[in-house]
Amino acid sequence: MARMEVDGKFLDFPEITGSENEKAIDISKLRSESGYITLDDSFGNTGSCRSAITYIDGANGVLRYRGYSIEELAEKSSFIETAYLVIYGHLPNREEYDRFSDLLTAHEMLDEDYRKHYEGFPRKAHPMAILSAMINTLGCYDPEHFLDEDVSHFDINAARLISQVRTVAAAAYRMSVGQPMMYPSPDRLYANNFLHMMFSQPYKLFEATPEVTQALNKFWILHADHEQNCSTSTVRLVASSGANMYASCAAGVCALWGKLHGGANQAVVEMLLKIQESGISVKDFVDKVKRKEPGLKLMGFGHRVYKNFDPRSKILQKALQKMLKASGQTDPLLDIAQELEECALRDEYFIERKLYPNVDFYSGLILRNIGIPLNMFTVMFAIGRMPGWIAHWKEISENPKQRIYRPRQIYTGENLRSYIPLDER
Ligand code: SDX
Numbered sequence: 001m002a003r004m005e006v007d008g009k010f011l012d013f014p015e016i017t018g019s020e021n022e023k024a025i026d027i028s029k030l031r032s033e034s035g036y037i038t039l040d041d042s043f044g045n046t047g048s049c050r051s052a053i054t055y056i057d058g059a060n061g062v063l064r065y066r067g068y069s070i071e072e073l074a075e076k077s078s079f080i081e082t083a084y085l086v087i088y089g090h091l092p093n094r095e096e097y098d099r100f101s102d103l104l105t106a107h108e109m110l111d112e113d114y115r116k117h118y119e120g121f122p123r124k125a126h127p128m129a130i131l132s133a134m135i136n137t138l139g140c141y142d143p144e145h146f147l148d149e150d151v152s153h154f155d156i157n158a159a160r161l162i163s164q165v166r167t168v169a170a171a172a173y174r175m176s177v178g179q180p181m182m183y184p185s186p187d188r189l190y191a192n193n194f195l196h197m198m199f200s201q202p203y204k205l206f207e208a209t210p211e212v213t214q215a216l217n218k219f220w221i222l223h224a225d226h227e228q229n230c231s232t233s234t235v236r237l238v239a240s241s242g243a244n245m246y247a248s249c250a251a252g253v254c255a256l257w258g259k260l261h262g263g264a265n266q267a268v269v270e271m272l273l274k275i276q277e278s279g280i281s282v283k284d285f286v287d288k289v290k291r292k293e294p295g296l297k298l299m300g301f302g303h304r305v306y307k308n309f310d311p312r313s314k315i316l317q318k319a320l321q322k323m324l325k326a327s328g329q330t331d332p333l334l335d336i337a338q339e340l341e342e343c344a345l346r347d348e349y350f351i352e353r354k355l356y357p358n359v360d361f362y363s364g365l366i367l368r369n370i371g372i373p374l375n376m377f378t379v380m381f382a383i384g385r386m387p388g389w390i391a392h393w394k395e396i397s398e399n400p401k402q403r404i405y406r407p408r409q410i411y412t413g414e415n416l417r418s419y420i421p422l423d424e425r
Contacts, residue, residue: 006034020055037408044304047228048405049236053086053391054227058305063312065225066090074315079220080104080190083162083387086225087394103159108184108193110167111141118175127379128263130172131165132253138164139246157245158390165386166190169379170197191216194383199371208370211326215319215366222312222359223381225388231256235389239396240405252389253382259299262381264360265367266374268300272333272365275340282339290349298344300337300361307354316362323369334365 001012002025011033016024024047031037040046055064063070065086073082077091084092084100092100117137121130142160171181174197182197191213199206208216226232234255238248256262275285289298303310324331341357344350364377372380396402 004030006036009034016050018050019052020057031408037410039410043233048233049228049396051227051392051395052089053388053395054225056227056305058303058307061306061309061311063226070222070311071315074218074221074319077221078189079217079224079384080162082221082224086387087158087391100159103155104163104190105186107156107160108163108167108186110164110171114138114141115171115181118171118181121172121175123176123178125176127169127172127176127376128253128257128382130175131169131379131382132250132257134168134172135161135165135253136246136250138168139244154245154394158394161245161249161390162386165383166194167197169376169383170194172379173198173373173376189213191220195370209326211323212370215323216370218315218319219363219366219380220384222315222363223384225385225391226359230258230261231385232388232392236392236396237405239393240402242404245390245393248393249386249389252385256382256385257378262360262378262385264299264358265364265381266377268337268360269333269364269368269374269377271299272336272340275336276332282336282343286340286343286347290347298340298350298355300364301344301350301357302353302355303358306356306358309356310358312359312363313357313361316359316366317357320362320366320369323366327369329369331365331369333368334362337362337365 002015004011004013011030013029014026016026018024027038038046053066055067056062065073065082066089068077068085068091073085077085080101081092081097084097088096114134114137117134118130138160142157167184174181180202182200182202184193185196188196192208195208195212195216196206228236231252235248235252238251239245243251259267275282286298289296320331320334324334341361344355350356363381364374367377367380368374
């Protein structure tokens with residue numbers, strides 16, 4: 001029990017212990033027993049739920065999906081197998097895997113009428129704006145499934161969303177460059193099919209190297225879920241109102257877009273390009289960051305939870321080095337990134353603030369070397385995070401005790417005042 005003294009009265013609150021011995025104080029009775037609420041700006045110390053999907057130990061750089069370490073999954077699994085694990089809670093057996101894969105193939109095409117919506121977007125529209133709008137629109141093309149409460153339709157909606165988000169994203173890119181949208185190819189696996197829809201031409205099909213396909217699978221495995229991050233909490237909040245999966249995930253796309261969150265992978269490469277083009281030394285750039293020059297951060301560094309290292313960053317760095325080695329190429333931006341990392345990791349400013357490379361520090365360089373355009377980087381993050389968002393939507397929707405998310409506040413505005421007629425003001 002946790003005891004609190006409020007206005008001379010002792011209040012006892014139950015302690016909660018998670019399956020990895022994380023501790024919490026259940027304050028659900030605080031307001032009714034004391035009239036007080038807690039205030040925790042940006043929820044740095046506040047748990048919003050119990051969840052069985054992902055475990056993070058930020059002090060020791062641990063990340064597990066349903067108990068499996070990210071290192072093992074990145075090495076041995078595929079994105080689709082990991083997506084199944086994150087959503088359904090166990091690694092699929094052969095029958096489950098084949099059924100899931102067949103569902104993805106059966107639902108990879110877009111309705112021909114749906115494609116007409118792209119004509120309404122200007123070519124320069126940011127693909128994240130298109131993605132959020134078009135995910136919400138997807139549901140309209142499957143009315144018999146997406147709005148009803150029948151949980152048996154969950155599998156179809158989940159498969160549609162995971163499969164079609166890839167087709168929607170590639171179509172957004174093709175529209176932006178004035179090229180014909182490519183249809184998915186049923187005999188290609190997930191990542192390869194995406195690259196086909198992005199880069200094939202009607203007269204010449206695109207074939208990705210095994211290293212590129214492997215790097216993209218790893219990229220998406222590492223992005224599949226990350227417990228209560230900003231965009232996933234957004235999905236849960238929207239889902240808690242009873243909103244359908246498409247609306248909830250479309251809201252997740254909007255939250256992910258921010259450069260402090262999923263938009264960071266684009267911002268990292270923009271930062272590296274600026275350093276390269278300006279010719280400024282890495283040390284001088286780091287000094288500008290430490291002086292907190294307006295709008296300047298070391299993008300791809302820092303994390304609310306990881307205060308030691310982000311395990312995903314190390315895996316992505318190795319995947320990038322392997323991909324470059326296989327292609328016999330070098331990347332000057334990788335050299336700058338590694339110099340930035342070395343410089344920051346031995347600098348007191350970053351050490352005392354526990355700032356380390358996060359998932360976004362190297363991920364953008366993988367995408368850039370695959371040939372993904374810069375403004376599609378956060379879309380790639382969203383494709384990877386879709387299984388996590390769907391899993392959290394499912395976890396909320398299946399919880400019979402789930403209540404709508406409705407935080408409290410402390411009001412700091414004007415006290416009561418009377419209306420003054422316009423001509424007397
Ligand atoms: C993702 O939550 C998740 O799990 C997210 C994610 C996922 O998988 O869903 O992991 C994906 O969003 C990764 C983070 C991507 N964002 C960036 O790389 C943007 C740069 N990083 C930061 O803006 C920042 O580190 C955050 C947003 C990631 C975390 O912010 P916090 O926890 O609110 O920390 P803070 O802003 O309060 O910073 C504490 C101190 C401050 O200095 P002081 O005021 O104490 O002097 O650290 C400084 C900050 O100025 N600081 C940085 C910095 N990040 C924090 N200084 C320079 N460069 C940075 N990147």
